[in-house]
Amino acid sequence: MTMRWKNLHLRGVGAALGELVAVEDLETESTLRGVTSQRAVSIAHGSTGMDLAVRAGRNALASMAITTTGALPVPDLHFHAAIWRGSRGIDFWSRAAYVRSRLGLPAGRGIATELNAMSNSLVGGIDISARVLAGSPDLDTVLLTGGETFGPPAFDHLTADHGIAYGDGGSALILGRQPGLARVVATSSYTDPTLEQLHRGNDRFLPAGTTELGIERIRERKRQYTDAVGADSITRRNHDGVRAVIDEALHDAGRQLDQLR
Incomplete structure (x- = not known):
């Protein structure tokens, strides 16, 4: 599925990381260094994936303020991603609503829900958001957030997978109809x-x-x-x-x- 977008813009972007820890300082460094040559990995001691998603969301809202005159628009939709159970913190509750609440966004129209396309969740969320905005003239902005934290013994940052380091981090995007930081020309899935x-x-x-x-x-x-x-x-x-x-x-x-x- 592909599409060229006529009126889609990146309004805000944000990220949040833990401490960048040298691979040499981790007990399992020998299993990864030769495979990827990676020198450090983000480890967010004492933080949850939800915490990092909130921090990233705040940074995205702050970046949107750079190109916005007047009050910031409240996102009409909110898609959140957390694919690892250790990042979700608690099962059987709404993580998207939690992030939205901690960002200080008020109650209102639209839904806060979750995406799960594994590591493609937020990239896929851009495509979904673009299509929703294109077909919904009553909507103006969509917020995307994600946050993951890992840790031994359940999910070691370096040894859980083959040749992949799983770092702790959060990210956020705000897409909308009004010009902002950049224009999104096309997406494909x-x-x-x-x-x-x-x-x-x-x-x-x-x-x-x-x-x-x-x-x-x-x-x-x-x-x-x-x-x-x-x-x-x-x-x-x-x-x-x-x-x-x-x-x-x-x-x-x-x-x-x-x-x-």
């Missing part, structure tokens, strides 16, 4: 649902009455799926999806790859 098993592996669903979730075995689950279908199959499907959205977004934007800076 693509889904290959067969790749969901890359994170699920052969695990069975937990029964409803489970009280102990234990350690996330991401490495093991990925290995199970890779052994079943082959690494080349996964790489090809990832490549096809990424290539498709790049080509389609550039086409709709009327740009060539070498024109991007």
Whole structure:
């Protein structure tokens, strides 16, 4: 799905990180350094993913104020993302409403809800927000927030996955019809649902009455799926999806790859 947008703008942007800790100072540094050459990872001691999302949201609202005359508009919709249970803090409650409340945004029309497309959640949220705004002339702005915090033993920042460091952080975007920091020209999205098993592996669903979730075995689950279908199959499907959205977004934007800076 692709689209060239005529009246979509980035109104605000914000981020929040923890302390940048040198990989050498972490007990598990030898498992990552040779794979990614990463020198540090963000670790937010004493903070939750919700805390970081709120901080990022405040920064996004502050950046929107730079290009806004008069009172800041209250976002009509709010999409929040937190994909890891340790970042959500508590189950069976509205994290989006919590972030909105802590940002001091009042009650009003529109919904505060959640997105989960794993690491594509907020990027996908941009595409969803653009389509909602394009088809809803009564809406003016959409707020996107996300926040994740990890930690051993349940989810080690460095060893939970293959060659990936999971840093603690929060991010926020505000999209709207009025000009702001930048114009969003085009977006594109693509889904290959067969790749969901890359994170699920052969695990069975937990029964409803489970009280102990234990350690996330991401490495093991990925290995199970890779052994079943082959690494080349996964790489090809990832490549096809990424290539498709790049080509389609550039086409709709009327740009060539070498024109991007």
